Amino acid sequence: MDFKAELKKYQEIVEKELDKYVRKDKCIEETLNKSMEYSLMGGGKRLRPILVIATYQLFKNDIEKCMPYAVAIEMVHNFSLIHDDLPGIDNDDFRHGRQTNHKKFNEATAILAGDGLLNSAYIVISEELQKSVQEELKEKLKIFNEFSLAVDRMIAGEYIDTEYEGKEISTEYLDYIHINKTGALLKLCVRMGAILGQSSEEELQELSNYADKIGLAFQIKDDILSEEGDEKILGKPVGNDKKRKKCTYVSKYGLQESKQRLEKITQEAIKSLDKFGEKAEFLKELALYIQNRNK
Amino acid sequence: MDFKAELKKYQEIVEKELDKYVRKDKCIEETLNKSMEYSLMGGGKRLRPILVIATYQLFKNDIEKCMPYAVAIEMVHNFSLIHDDLPGIDNDDFRHGRQTNHKKFNEATAILAGDGLLNSAYIVISEELQKSVQEELKEKLKIFNEFSLAVDRMIAGEYIDTEYEGKEISTEYLDYIHINKTGALLKLCVRMGAILGQSSEEELQELSNYADKIGLAFQIKDDILSEEGDEKILGKPVGNDKKRKKCTYVSKYGLQESKQRLEKITQEAIKSLDKFGEKAEFLKELALYIQNRNK
Numbered sequence: 001m002d003f004k005a006e007l008k009k010y011q012e013i014v015e016k017e018l019d020k021y022v023r024k025d026k027c028i029e030e031t032l033n034k035s036m037e038y039s040l041m042g043g044g045k046r047l048r049p050i051l052v053i054a055t056y057q058l059f060k061n062d063i064e065k066c067m068p069y070a071v072a073i074e075m076v077h078n079f080s081l082i083h084d085d086l087p088g089i090d091n092d093d094f095r096h097g098r099q100t101n102h103k104k105f106n107e108a109t110a111i112l113a114g115d116g117l118l119n120s121a122y123i124v125i126s127e128e129l130q131k132s133v134q135e136e137l138k139e140k141l142k143i144f145n146e147f148s149l150a151v152d153r154m155i156a157g158e159y160i161d162t163e164y165e166g167k168e169i170s171t172e173y174l175d176y177i178h179i180n181k182t183g184a185l186l187k188l189c190v191r192m193g194a195i196l197g198q199s200s201e202e203e204l205q206e207l208s209n210y211a212d213k214i215g216l217a218f219q220i221k222d223d224i225l226s227e228e229g230d231e232k233i234l235g236k237p238v239g240n241d242k243k244r245k246k247c248t249y250v251s252k253y254g255l256q257e258s259k260q261r262l263e264k265i266t267q268e269a270i271k272s273l274d275k276f277g278e279k280a281e282f283l284k285e286l287a288l289y290i291q292n293r294n295k
Numbered sequence: 296m297d298f299k300a301e302l303k304k305y306q307e308i309v310e311k312e313l314d315k316y317v318r319k320d321k322c323i324e325e326t327l328n329k330s331m332e333y334s335l336m337g338g339g340k341r342l343r344p345i346l347v348i349a350t351y352q353l354f355k356n357d358i359e360k361c362m363p364y365a366v367a368i369e370m371v372h373n374f375s376l377i378h379d380d381l382p383g384i385d386n387d388d389f390r391h392g393r394q395t396n397h398k399k400f401n402e403a404t405a406i407l408a409g410d411g412l413l414n415s416a417y418i419v420i421s422e423e424l425q426k427s428v429q430e431e432l433k434e435k436l437k438i439f440n441e442f443s444l445a446v447d448r449m450i451a452g453e454y455i456d457t458e459y460e461g462k463e464i465s466t467e468y469l470d471y472i473h474i475n476k477t478g479a480l481l482k483l484c485v486r487m488g489a490i491l492g493q494s495s496e497e498e499l500q501e502l503s504n505y506a507d508k509i510g511l512a513f514q515i516k517d518d519i520l521s522e523e524g525d526e527k528i529l530g531k532p533v534g535n536d537k538k539r540k541k542c543t544y545v546s547k548y549g550l551q552e553s554k555q556r557l558e559k560i561t562q563e564a565i566k567s568l569d570k571f572g573e574k575a576e577f578l579k580e581l582a583l584y585i586q587n588r589n590k
Contacts, residue, residue: 028471032454083410088383088402107383108457111406115378115413116450122417123447126440129424137432145421152418155411159327162403176323 003285010053014046017067018074021124035105035113036120039078043096045295047218047286048189049074054282055193055207068128069143069192072121076151077185079121080158082114089162090240097235118151143192150188157181161247169247177247182222183215206272210283213269218290220262223248225295227255233295266291298580305348309341312362313369316419330400330408331415334373338391340590342513342581343484344369349577350488350502363423364438364487367416371446372480374416375453377409384457385535392530413446438487445483452476456542464542472542477517478510501567505578508564513585515557518543520590522550528590561586 018040023033049070056066085092085100086107093103102110125144132140157180164173190211194204225234226241227250241248249258269287273280313335318328344365351361380387380395381402388398397405420439427435452475459468485506489499520529521536522545536543544553564582568575 028468029451029454031458032451079410083406086383086406088381088397088406102383109454111378111381111383112450112454112457115374115410116447116454118410118413119443119446119450123440123443126436126443130436130440134429141421141425145418145425148414148418148421151414152411155407155414156324156327159324159404159407159411162407163326173323 001281001285003282003289006282006285007050007289010050011046013053013063014049014070014074015041017049017071021071021075021120031105032109032112032116035101035109036116038104039082039101039113040075040117042078042098044074044078044081045293046074047290048077048185051186051189051211051283051286052193054286055190056197057193058203058207058276058279058283059194059197059199066193066196068124069147069196070189072124072147073185073189073192075117075121075124076154079114079117080154080185082110082117084158086110086114089158092236092240094236121147121151139195139198143195146188146191150184153180153184154182157184164247167247169252171252174247174249174252178216178219178249179212182219183212186215186218187211203275206275209272210269210287213265213272214287214290217262217265217269217287220249220258220265221290221293223250224255224258224262225293226250230294235295262291296576296580298577298584301577301580302345302584305345306341308348308358309344309365309369310336312344312366316366316370316415326400327404327407327411330396330404331411333399334377334396334408335370335412337373337393339369339373339376340588341369342585343372343480346481346484346506346578346581347488349581350485351492352488353498353502353571353574353578354489354492354494361488361491363419364442364491365484367419367442368480368484368487370412370416370419371449374409374412375449375480377405377412379453381405381409384453387531387535389531416442416446434490434493438490441483441486445479448475448479449477452479459542462542464547466547469542469544469547473511473514473544474507477514478507481510481513482506498570501570504567505564505582508560508567509582509585512557512560512564512582515544515553515560516585516588518545519550519553519557520588521545525589530590557586 022037022041027033052066052070052073053063056063081095082101084090085095086102092100094100101113125147129137129140129144157177160173161177161181187208190207191204194207199207223241226238226248229238231238241251253261266287270284273284317332317336322328347361347365347368348358351358376390377396379385380390381397387395389395396408420442424432424435424439452472455468456472456476482503485502486499489502494502518536521533521543524533526533536546548556561582565579568579
């Protein structure tokens with residue numbers, strides 16, 4: 001498989017779908033809409049929606065069925081980025097190679113654009129649920145509930161991250177941050193794809209394990225890149241975590257050990273997909289991509 | 296009817312119900328939970344959840360059926376207050392006679408507590424939907440969708456309010472702010488109570504009209520109080536709107552005319568409940584309460 005080509009295809013599908021949700025009408029609040037668009041269409045890797053779709057495809061082919069959930073999760077992800085970048089939290093000026101939302105617009109707009117994107121995710125889900133037939137509703141209501149609980153975990157993880165800035169942090173708390181701040185949403189992506197695809201309980205469990213591993217791998221890699229990544233490729237300055245004495249995998253274990261742990265966890269992620277055989281090729285390559293990416 | 300006594304009874308019911316949703320377990324993120332509790336249980340008038348319940352009671356008596364929606368709307372309302380008070384938006388230090396959330400905790404915590412409360416509203420709705428039987432689901436999915444759209448309007452209204460701070464504002468834009476920033480949620484309260492109560496289309500329309508009127512009345516009164524209210528009773532300084540050159544009903548029409556408009560709109564609100572007869576006594580008194588309140 002040409003992973004890079006597959007990835008690009010997925011990204012294009014996601015971009016096209018997200019664009020349908022961009023509000024383009026002339027209206028009084030159009031600057032707010034432009035602000036939401038700026039962040040939503042701001043060039044991320046689209047890892048989360050791709051995870052939803054790729055997991056769904058282990059089971060089914062009619063991917064339009066999982067698209068609303070893929071869209072909703074990317075809205076949530078971008079909401080969290082806007083708020084994380086705010087002066088009151090990480091105070092970042094750059095993301096994805098351009099100004100953060102509050103620098104481009106202003107702080108009030110960015111706060112509200114974040115709120116708007118979070119809420120938009122629920123508009124999308126509510127519209128999807130209204131269109132659903134009885135037989136599907138039970139599963140979808142389960143997904144809706146899991147979605148709301150995962151967002152809750154993400155916010156809690158982000159909170160602890162801010163609470164422990166500049167402080168010494170235990171392994172328990174570092175793990176907590178990773179499991180919640182990043183892991184919960186990634187796990188949700190995979191679980192949504194699986195539940196929508198009507199996976200068995202066992203398959204759901206294996207995929208949840210895969211998600212736990214890549215979630216942790218993702219965060220470790222993030223921390224490594226924040227330390228030694230190429231600023232030009234990353235699209236934002238490096239060394240900020242250190243400057244702000246942020247608790248990271250690297251600050252706790254050092255670069256060398258962090259890379260070793262990343263390798264180990266990535267291999268575990270790949271192994272947890274064994275039972276899916278060739279169908280899971282993309283997801284296995286995705287785990288390697290997370291490990292080896294440079295942004 | 297002793298309106299004040301009835302109001303107090305409703306407030307007690309709501310406080311008791313909200314308290315069930317306060318997260319009390321010892322956990323890593325407990326300060327975030329305390330921050331959400333601080334705002335949610337911070338002593339508001341509980342007007343919105345009371346509107347849901349009182350409207351529902353025009354039709355039915357088993358109020359426990361509408362409680363989750365009443366709770367969800369109060370969570371949304373308090374999310375909006377936390378974010379509105381932030382330095383990046385209204386920069387207020389006091390609300391309800393005590394420190395605003397970001398002053399009590401810190402800005403990062405307040406941003407995330409607001410996010411958490413907004414999301415909690417959807418946790419509550421998702422759990423309520425999961426428990427619902429088939430026959431009720433269609434209506435409830437409609438409510439969920441309306442809920443998400445109303446929150447969207449509230450955020451848009453708040454956005455325009457920030458965009459026009461310190462600027463001259465047209466009637467169209469002032470109305471837009473009122474209809475969206477405050478009116479959408481109030482209208483939702485009434486509509487949820489009615490839809491859950493299985494009102495007729497006509498009744499729903501009359502109640503929506505009532506809600507539009509009291510929504511506007513509420514905002515006009517807010518603006519009047521910000522100008523001439525008693526700081527001690529209000530629990531926050533007056534004159535802030537003027538200082539920040541915020542566009543308000545009073546800055547546009549003057550105190551005198553604002554009070555006249557308030558009187559007219561309140562009477563219209565009461566009239567729109569004519570067909571409900573005595574059952575609507577509380578809601579009529581509520582309209583007067585909104586007009587005459589001092590906080």
